Amino acid sequence: MRKQLIRFIEDLDHRTGLHTGLRKFLYEEIPASSGWHQVFGSVALFLILIQFFTGAMLAFNYAPTPGDAYSSLRYILTEVTAGRLMRGLHHWGASMIIVIVVLHMVQVFLWGAYKKPREGTWVVGVILLLLTLAYGLTGYLLPWDNRAYWGTVVTTQIGATVPIMGPYVSRLLASTGDIGVVTFARFYGLHVLLLPPATMLLIVLHVYLVRRHGVAPAPGDELRPRKSFFPEQVFKDTVAVFIAFAILFIMAIAVRVPLERMADPTDTSYIPRPEWYFLFLFQTLKVFNGPLEVVGTVVLPTLAILALVLTPFIDRSAVVRVRRRTLAAGVVILAGLGWGGLTAAAVKSTPPQTAASQIDFSGPTQWMELTPPELAGVHYFRQEQCAACHNITGGTPKAGPNLLDTSKRHDSAWLMTHFKDPAAATKGSSMQPVNLTDTELKDLIALMLKLTPANGDVVDSAPDFAVAGALIFQKNSCGACHAVNGAGGKIGPVLNGLAERRSEAWVIQHFQNPQMMSPKTPMPAYKFNSTDMQNEVSYLLTLPDKAPGQ
Amino acid sequence: MAEQNIIDTGEAEVYGSTRRAFHLAVVYVLGALIGLALAIPTILYLLVPPKTRKESGWIDAGDVSQLTSGIPVELSFQENRMDGWRLVTEKKTAWVVKEPDNKVVAFGPQCTHLGCAYHWEMQSGKFMCPCHGSYFSIEGKVLDGPAPRPLDRYMTKIENNRLQIGELKQSSPAA
Numbered sequence: 001m002r003k004q005l006i007r008f009i010e011d012l013d014h015r016t017g018l019h020t021g022l023r024k025f026l027y028e029e030i031p032a033s034s035g036w037h038q039v040f041g042s043v044a045l046f047l048i049l050i051q052f053f054t055g056a057m058l059a060f061n062y063a064p065t066p067g068d069a070y071s072s073l074r075y076i077l078t079e080v081t082a083g084r085l086m087r088g089l090h091h092w093g094a095s096m097i098i099v100i101v102v103l104h105m106v107q108v109f110l111w112g113a114y115k116k117p118r119e120g121t122w123v124v125g126v127i128l129l130l131l132t133l134a135y136g137l138t139g140y141l142l143p144w145d146n147r148a149y150w151g152t153v154v155t156t157q158i159g160a161t162v163p164i165m166g167p168y169v170s171r172l173l174a175s176t177g178d179i180g181v182v183t184f185a186r187f188y189g190l191h192v193l194l195l196p197p198a199t200m201l202l203i204v205l206h207v208y209l210v211r212r213h214g215v216a217p218a219p220g221d222e223l224r225p226r227k228s229f230f231p232e233q234v235f236k237d238t239v240a241v242f243i244a245f246a247i248l249f250i251m252a253i254a255v256r257v258p259l260e261r262m263a264d265p266t267d268t269s270y271i272p273r274p275e276w277y278f279l280f281l282f283q284t285l286k287v288f289n290g291p292l293e294v295v296g297t298v299v300l301p302t303l304a305i306l307a308l309v310l311t312p313f314i315d316r317s318a319v320v321r322v323r324r325r326t327l328a329a330g331v332v333i334l335a336g337l338g339w340g341g342l343t344a345a346a347v348k349s350t351p352p353q354t355a356a357s358q359i360d361f362s363g364p365t366q367w368m369e370l371t372p373p374e375l376a377g378v379h380y381f382r383q384e385q386c387a388a389c390h391n392i393t394g395g396t397p398k399a400g401p402n403l404l405d406t407s408k409r410h411d412s413a414w415l416m417t418h419f420k421d422p423a424a425a426t427k428g429s430s431m432q433p434v435n436l437t438d439t440e441l442k443d444l445i446a447l448m449l450k451l452t453p454a455n456g457d458v459v460d461s462a463p464d465f466a467v468a469g470a471l472i473f474q475k476n477s478c479g480a481c482h483a484v485n486g487a488g489g490k491i492g493p494v495l496n497g498l499a500e501r502r503s504e505a506w507v508i509q510h511f512q513n514p515q516m517m518s519p520k521t522p523m524p525a526y527k528f529n530s531t532d533m534q535n536e537v538s539y540l541l542t543l544p545d546k547a548p549g550q
Numbered sequence: 551m552a553e554q555n556i557i558d559t560g561e562a563e564v565y566g567s568t569r570r571a572f573h574l575a576v577v578y579v580l581g582a583l584i585g586l587a588l589a590i591p592t593i594l595y596l597l598v599p600p601k602t603r604k605e606s607g608w609i610d611a612g613d614v615s616q617l618t619s620g621i622p623v624e625l626s627f628q629e630n631r632m633d634g635w636r637l638v639t640e641k642k643t644a645w646v647v648k649e650p651d652n653k654v655v656a657f658g659p660q661c662t663h664l665g666c667a668y669h670w671e672m673q674s675g676k677f678m679c680p681c682h683g684s685y686f687s688i689e690g691k692v693l694d695g696p697a698p699r700p701l702d703r704y705m706t707k708i709e710n711n712r713l714q715i716g717e718l719k720q721s722s723p724a725a
Contacts, residue, residue, distance in 0.1 A: 053588070057592060057595060068635070068636070080595060080600050081595060081601075082595040085595075232569075232573055235577050238576065242583070245584050249587055
């Protein structure tokens, strides 16, 4: 058996050279000093393969046109088994590649591994870094949610400021007017058709160059015997790859990547923000205004890229001993501090995203369809801790009966009696009377009559700001004049779709001084405190564009 | 094979066969773990049917009082269905037969052989599939041809003389 196997391998090798090739690859001799510091290249290669794979998997369930892109991603996240994991791997894998590629670069830089004759390897590496960033920029648009859309608006506008080339960049990305189907198609084409083969080719070239010149030796290596790449260094690389993969996998499971509201070009309250690794650039832009803007958008980034590309030609000394490369270490530390400082400043100076724009649309969203009384009922439901004794998800009843389908068993009059005096409604009930006013109880009853097995999770999933907003809505009887989700008065305008018509600032000012914003309106002014105002406005801006069922 | 390389370089003491075996074992085990952690979710991702929100419910297909017992009629109706991430409205048809006892049966419009559209032949009083010559009785039973099982039936109910059509149930070959 064994003999036959060896025979087979020999025959195969005779015809294809596979075995010899693999042996040559694996038993490559590397300097004795090689070790743990050189694992990052392998990790980066592994991560890019993970991106190729998860990207292809996502493409199996993804429709690359705006609108459909959003609903298909939502389908992946909510309906496809392991879809959230696939997306998580692809999303966090992208961030992780940036981290690893930078670490790889820092290592090569500190060890002076870019020096003669390895300048070409370094330059190819810099191009690969730029391609990695291009993946990030183009992939950012593909979910087609608000975050994707507005982030890309900023990116393409930066592209447009490039002197001379600007208009051509805009035309290339089809972003001269609004960002629409054509821009989307260009970004998608770049992301999945052009960048991957370019990356593959350059990686092959990069690895070929590494092999051609051999792994860069450290001082003293010439006196020590060389060792084999396999299995000792392969072992180290594998351990590093495994650690990276474990972190990635845990992040993909534990850190939920939200899907925001579908891209809405009319949303004026959205604060665009780039991916974390671009924040430093974003912050740099803020320093340069007016005619100097181009310094931040084009001049500095170009200089930085040039400095990277030219590194091996600027630093031509032969010194490679890490301890003696104090200047190189200084450059790395300065770059790190600069990057960290700018990123921190960007995080600090950007106002927090409004609660309304942070809602995860890949989670349960049925609470959005509740009327204000029903949603205010959620507040009382939570306040009175109904869930301590009642189940709202089906399953085994707790001390009290399950509350789904209450409407099939009871009416509002019964519920009113029940809440005030449980024993009067149900003989022998051990439930405590609910201490709320009649008005408050009406809201709770509205919720009770709304609950069904299909929407029971609203009690858990409705975000606090929306519940608080609905409560304020009820307390101020906004529903006397305004309709929300099909319930309420007809004197004032319907509030569904408010986000499409008005900005956050407009709504706030309108509350404070209605006549200033819309003259002749009979609406009285409302002086909410700032928390209440925030909750109320966020709630109103989260309302569905149309009342459910319309 | 590989040992020679290493022993030749006189590194045997530094990089002995025990360490080598350990390194190899770790490489294989960690590699396998990564492979499994990717393969299992991928299989689930590709093969488990998505939890599609079923647009269950009855669809109105028309007035049954117009039907004549023993004469099948092809009725069409609109069905809303989730096609992946899309809600699609489709025109669907059913061959509807009123039985002598006033019960109404609705057959799926495709031949159980290879899915061709069959039709009712008035002269012979049979359903006939033009593709490969399968014949079905008015009860949907296979009379002739390659069809492996009787015609599939929709779930039906009658409300206020209107035919309500539900899910299409696949027939069993035994019948």
